[in-house]
Amino acid sequence: MTIKTLTVLALTCLTLSACGGVDPNSPLGQRKAIFKQMLHTSEDMNGMLLGRLPFDGAQFAASAVKLDQLAQQPWQHFPKVREEDHTAAKADVWEKQARFQELARALEASTAQLVLATRAQPLEATGLDGPMQKVEGSCKACHREFRDH
Numbered sequence: 001m002t003i004k005t006l007t008v009l010a011l012t013c014l015t016l017s018a019c020g021g022v023d024p025n026s027p028l029g030q031r032k033a034i035f036k037q038m039l040h041t042s043e044d045m046n047g048m049l050l051g052r053l054p055f056d057g058a059q060f061a062a063s064a065v066k067l068d069q070l071a072q073q074p075w076q077h078f079p080k081v082r083e084e085d086h087t088a089a090k091a092d093v094w095e096k097q098a099r100f101q102e103l104a105r106a107l108e109a110s111t112a113q114l115v116l117a118t119r120a121q122p123l124e125a126t127g128l129d130g131p132m133q134k135v136e137g138s139c140k141a142c143h144r145e146f147r148d149h
């Protein structure tokens, strides 16, 4: 194989959903990317509350705003018809739309509460535990009902 062929193959893997991946521009690729960002953001926040990372109030407050913004975004990337491949979303997402939307709104409400909690002065880790657990609970509640693994 020439270098040129290898380059073409590598580019194909990057741009298409070839090679077992997911096209990052597809609705599935977009919602997965948002969910991953939500996980990444909340992991760092949890890390601060659990003492794995040093608590930085300003950073935590900024992350709460980011998480609240991210929480609004995945839902528009669930298309009208379920994809056949690569999705971990159960068919129930489409069959029980009202319940799915209810849990989406519950997440948004919990992240909004978390943002409010970060306005406390002085901002301390202890006061944020409860609101953060509510957010985590919202993630888990929906995954339990609507995600396959």
Ligand code: HEC
Pocket: 028, 031, 032, 033, 035, 036, 038, 039, 042, 086, 087, 088, 089, 090, 093, 100, 101, 103, 104, 107, 135, 136, 138, 139, 140, 142, 143, 146, 147
């Ligand atoms: C209203 C339902 C709902 C809520 C709330 C929710 N999720 Fe999910 N999440 C899903 C579904 C459905 C999938 C599967 C998406 C797919 O594969 O099509 C998913 C997938 C994911 C994934 C896997 C993404 C990937 O790369 O495959 C992560 C990580 C994730 N969610 C994190 C979170 C976090 C963190 C929260 C809370 C801050 C959260 N989710 C809240 C429904 C939800």
